[in-house]
Amino acid sequence: MTSQYDPKIIVPLDYANAATAMQFVGRVDPSLCRLKVGKELFTAEGPRFVEQLIKTGFDVFLDLKFHDIPNTVAQACKAAANLGVWMVNIHALGGRKMMETTREALSGLSQRPLLIGVTILTSMDATQLAEVGLNPDPAAMVGRLAALAKDCGLDGVVCSAQEAAQLKAQHGADFKLVTPGIRPADAGLDDQSRVMTPEAAIQAGSDYLVIGRPITRADDPVAALMRIRDAIAQN
Numbered sequence: 001m002t003s004q005y006d007p008k009i010i011v012p013l014d015y016a017n018a019a020t021a022m023q024f025v026g027r028v029d030p031s032l033c034r035l036k037v038g039k040e041l042f043t044a045e046g047p048r049f050v051e052q053l054i055k056t057g058f059d060v061f062l063d064l065k066f067h068d069i070p071n072t073v074a075q076a077c078k079a080a081a082n083l084g085v086w087m088v089n090i091h092a093l094g095g096r097k098m099m100e101t102t103r104e105a106l107s108g109l110s111q112r113p114l115l116i117g118v119t120i121l122t123s124m125d126a127t128q129l130a131e132v133g134l135n136p137d138p139a140a141m142v143g144r145l146a147a148l149a150k151d152c153g154l155d156g157v158v159c160s161a162q163e164a165a166q167l168k169a170q171h172g173a174d175f176k177l178v179t180p181g182i183r184p185a186d187a188g189l190d191d192q193s194r195v196m197t198p199e200a201a202i203q204a205g206s207d208y209l210v211i212g213r214p215i216t217r218a219d220d221p222v223a224a225l226m227r228i229r230d231a232i233a234q235n
């Protein structure tokens with residue numbers, strides 16, 4: 001399930017269809033990056049495309065952020081595991097019962113994906129958190145949800161790199177931190193709020209950097225990926 005390489009960059013294939021996604025995938029290999037399939041591409045192309053990517057040797061993060069009643073989420077994650085994905089995620093806001101039930105459902109499998117809890121989306125800032133009735137301090141909310149996710153046996157969390165140093169200090173090296181909202185210094189924010197540069201994210205303790213538009217919308221996506229790899233000095 002995990003390739004022999006350990007690239008830290010996960011590139012989200014946020015494309016409308018498989019043909020467009022393959023224009024990028026066909027130019028890279030599993031030693032350079034991992035791949036993420038999210039809601040847009042999965043809805044367009046379905047599980048067979050995910051299996052096809054895995055067959056080419058890539059570690060695939062299925063980023064569907066499941067958030068539902070415990071049984072529904074647990075069974076969805078089992079279905080994802082059966083595809084052979086490397087990583088799958090669920091919303092920590094779904095609560096203890098949902099996370100524990102899912103963790104237990106995966107525990108009997110011979111090859112199980114990493115189970116990751118989404119804390120607070122990197123697009124959310126204090127104003128947006130307050131508007132939905134949550135603690136407006138993102139670091140406090142993320143800290144609370146990460147502690148709950150760890151207590152429920154999850155392998156790590158999705159958070160902003162801005163919270164990475166705090167979470168590594170609290171939960172140790174083995175608790176994986178997956179950080180979207182990564183922006184090179186010269187890139188625009190798009191719809192992200194809690195951002196960090198690739199270099200600073202590594203320094204803060206991020207295990208995996210999810211980097212989309214700065215790579216996928218670049219004139220030359222592979223050159224953009226290689227520049228970021230160089231910046232974080234990954235062999």
Ligand SMILES: O=c1ccn([C@@H]2O[C@H](COP(=O)(O)O)[C@@H](O)[C@H]2O)c(=O)[nH]1
Nearest residue numbers: 012038120121122180181210211212213
């Ligand atoms: O909190 C989260 C959780 C997931 N994402 C996903 O990561 C990528 C980020 O893409 P960019 O183009 O680099 O902004 C995207 O697929 C999101 O669905 C996130 O951004 N924040």
